[in-house]
Amino acid sequence: MPELPEVETVKKALAPWLTGRKVRRAGRVDAPEGPKYRGLERAAGQRIEAVTRLGKFIVMPLSGGDELVVHLGMTGVLTGEEPRDHVRVLVELEGRSQSRLWFRDPRRFGRFVCLGPGEREHLPTLARIGPEPLSDAFAVGAFAAALGKTRVAVKAALLGQRVVAGVGNIYADEALFRARIHPETPSSALARGRVAKLHAAIREVLSEAVADGGTTLRDYRQVDGSRGEHAERLMVYGRDGAPCPVCGRALVRTVIGQRGTTFCAHCQRR
DNA sequence: CAAGATTCCTGGTGGC
DNA sequence: TGCCACCAGGAATCTT
Numbered sequence: 001m002p003e004l005p006e007v008e009t010v011k012k013a014l015a016p017w018l019t020g021r022k023v024r025r026a027g028r029v030d031a032p033e034g035p036k037y038r039g040l041e042r043a044a045g046q047r048i049e050a051v052t053r054l055g056k057f058i059v060m061p062l063s064g065g066d067e068l069v070v071h072l073g074m075t076g077v078l079t080g081e082e083p084r085d086h087v088r089v090l091v092e093l094e095g096r097s098q099s100r101l102w103f104r105d106p107r108r109f110g111r112f113v114c115l116g117p118g119e120r121e122h123l124p125t126l127a128r129i130g131p132e133p134l135s136d137a138f139a140v141g142a143f144a145a146a147l148g149k150t151r152v153a154v155k156a157a158l159l160g161q162r163v164v165a166g167v168g169n170i171y172a173d174e175a176l177f178r179a180r181i182h183p184e185t186p187s188s189a190l191a192r193g194r195v196a197k198l199h200a201a202i203r204e205v206l207s208e209a210v211a212d213g214g215t216t217l218r219d220y221r222q223v224d225g226s227r228g229e230h231a232e233r234l235m236v237y238g239r240d241g242a243p244c245p246v247c248g249r250a251l252v253r254t255v256i257g258q259r260g261t262t263f264c265a266h267c268q269r270r
Numbered sequence: 271c272a273a274g275a276t277t278c279c280t281g282g283t284g285g286c
Numbered sequence: 287t288g289c290c291a292c293c294a295g296g297a298a299t300c301t302t
């Protein structure tokens with residue numbers, strides 16, 4: 001799924017293309033009216049001042065004070081080449097070259113909206129997003145304090161986006177494996193040393209995946225259509241039944257917070 | 271408020 | 287081009 005490394009890769013490709021361009025028109029294509037595509041018409045006439053990322057959200061501040069916000073969901077793809085089907089949003093830019101940005105999203109779990117000042121409450125997760133894991137804002141002390149506030153499974157806490165931004169199902173499993181932490185461990189039960197290991201593991205896993213251009217399992221693609229190469233380096237995600245890379249015992253699968261979870265019951269302890 | 275459950279959606283998969 | 291039930295999953299929304 002598109003998580004921080006995938007969205008970061010997309011953002012890097014979009015930034016040189018879109019920054020400074022003026023929106024001629026933006027709107028829904030093959031999609032029903034609704035909160036997932038709200039307010040797009042308002043982007044017309046405004047210049048894209050920057051292409052940034054907050055967790056899994058792509059945020060583009062506009063010259064008129066609004067902002068375009070995109071979440072890729074599970075299957076969302078941003079592209080400069082016209083897709084054959086499942087186009088949800090089209091943004092037309094002023095100028096002759098590369099003047100169309102398409103949002104293709106077969107499953108429609110993604111969002112593409114234009115928000116005015118103070119309207120981020122329309123995206124509650126964005127409004128309460130946690131610190132960026134690859135920035136200095138992600139401090140061990142604050143991470144420990146946030147984890148200490150709840151007894152939900154540590155994996156569920158990581159997926160919540162409030163303790164740390166941008167971690168999804170793939171990298172939660174990978175980080176917990178590296179930190180040798182059982183995914184069902186109550187968040188607040190983690191000793192400080194283990195929190196520090198998890199903090200480091202999250203940063204390692206995400207930065208390595210960013211260097212690989214993300215993880216392509218099925219739908220995710222870089223903006224130029226190429227695959228992210230991190231899939232072959234995954235140690236546990238999607239590998240249930242395969243041998244643990246460390247101890248060789250079969251990796252097991254369970255469900256935590258309605259999410260498939262793969263881990264090593266021997267190496268990862270509560 | 272916290273925590274868990276449900277919902278959205280459709281391509282891919284596996285069983286028959 | 288066989289048919290079809292079932293699954294995956296991020297975030298919003300609903301329920302407890």
